[in-house]
Amino acid sequence: MTQITLVEGDITQQEVDVVVNAANSSLLGGGGVDGAIHRKGGPEILADCRALRAGHYGKGLPTGRAVATTAGRLPARWVVHTVGPVYRAEEYEERAGLLASCYRESLRVSVELGARSMAFPAISAGIYGWPVEDAARIALTAVAEALADARGELEEVRFVLFGEATYETFEQVERELGQRS
Ligand code: AR6
Helix, strand or coil: CCEEEEEECCHHHCCCCEEEEEECCCCCCCCHHHHHHHHHHCHHHHHHHHHHHHCCCCCCCCCCCEEEEECCCCCCCEEEEEECCCCCHHHHHHHHHHHHHHHHHHHHHHHHHCCCEEEECCCCCCCCCCCHHHHHHHHHHHHHHHHHHCCCCCCEEEEEECCHHHHHHHHHHHHHCCCCC
């Protein structure tokens, strides 16, 4: 069984094989988790991102997709970059599907790499404005479903939540979903 764990903390400090980055489609950096990962991981990550833009992803990484690079100086082995949707209530269904896809695709890429452990931030729940409780429900549901299909060598999927409020919301939603006793 793959364990799903919740921790409060900074994703750049996690000792896991894969750290997932809540990127934007340019792959060239930004604020939030993205800024922290590039800052702590160093220029090697950006160099890999630029190479992706010069090759397969000339137009950028589409929302809901995921791609791996080196993790540079982070304790992780790889960073898997994914692009969450910006929250927009009027297009809820379509965008919620894209948010679920971020988790599914990141997990699929990580399994393909042979990862044993990976860490997710709360994708779209910062600058992209997704309400945290709903983002948590989508995240926990998508990961549980994806693990039922393909888990490879994965032993742990860790959600690394920034701040007590976000951590407690994830914990509460996990309980409501019956994923925690
Ligand atoms: N570790 C873990 N979680 C963090 C960290 C950290 N070091 N820093 C922030 N968070 P965000 P988004 C939390 O804004 O909403 C960037 O500019 C944060 O509190 O990083 O998907 C990209 O380039 C929130 O709960 O990602 C895009 O343009 C969650 O991580 C855009 O922001 C996600 O917040 C993506 O926005």
